[in-house]
Amino acid sequence: MSIQLPPETTGYSDCSPPPQTRQMLLLLGFTIGLIAALITSVGLMTDLLVSFVPVSVEQQLGALMAPAFEQMAEPAAVQDQLNQLLDRLETHLPQQNRDYQLLYIPDNTVNALALPGDRIVIYQGLLAEVESENELMMVLGHELGHFAHRDHLRQLGRGILTQLVLTSLFGDTSGLQQAAVSGTAALTDARYSQSQEYQADEFGLAMLQKNYGQVAGATDFFARISRPGASLDFLATHPGSTQRIERLNQQIAAKKYNIGKKLPLPGAIRQLKTSSY
């Protein structure tokens, strides 16, 4: 049984809304606040989930995703030479807890992508575009930048990331196979944000400087693919080439990096440019 008190005994002034209305307003305000917090925290949530995924679980997922690309890969002289270049860059990485490997796919797609679990996929179409070892090293350094910032994990989406966190917490790997299937689709269509691209470029530039002591070739690839009539595969997943060239040039000037001579591409990769595909 409820007791209704007369309004004058409840202590609220005439200016205040009655209790029921006030409760509704509070509830409404709380709901709006909650929605706003959820929207603004989506990015933070992704960052938080990513920070909870250990490298070992990422590698477990990668082991399930890699076969789809390995089937298309061609373990030949080109792939060996690419891995030798990648090994040289790896010696300059701040953390030495990974062993990156390159998968070379003989397909005319002009693209490269970072897979979870230390694999970088590079297509023949991209190799056909590059003109110097330095230019190629910048592309590889850029992909290592995506690993360093764990951008490729963010692209998997919160559903898969949650699965990975659960796997690491409870050791239950039953959901990983499905995560690998969805993850492969998500990464193939991945479109990195401009800030992720800038960060990866900056990382690649630092890799060039560490490896050669100068940064010749840092902007060549982006200039080449932004020319009229260039293939759009790489641009579809790596937007804004013109701004990226400007930004790289600003950083080269600000850091007073030297621009020296470029080295020719290693033999097997150079031969690709003359062979048809």
Ligand SMILES: [Zn+2]
């Ligand atoms: Zn990128």
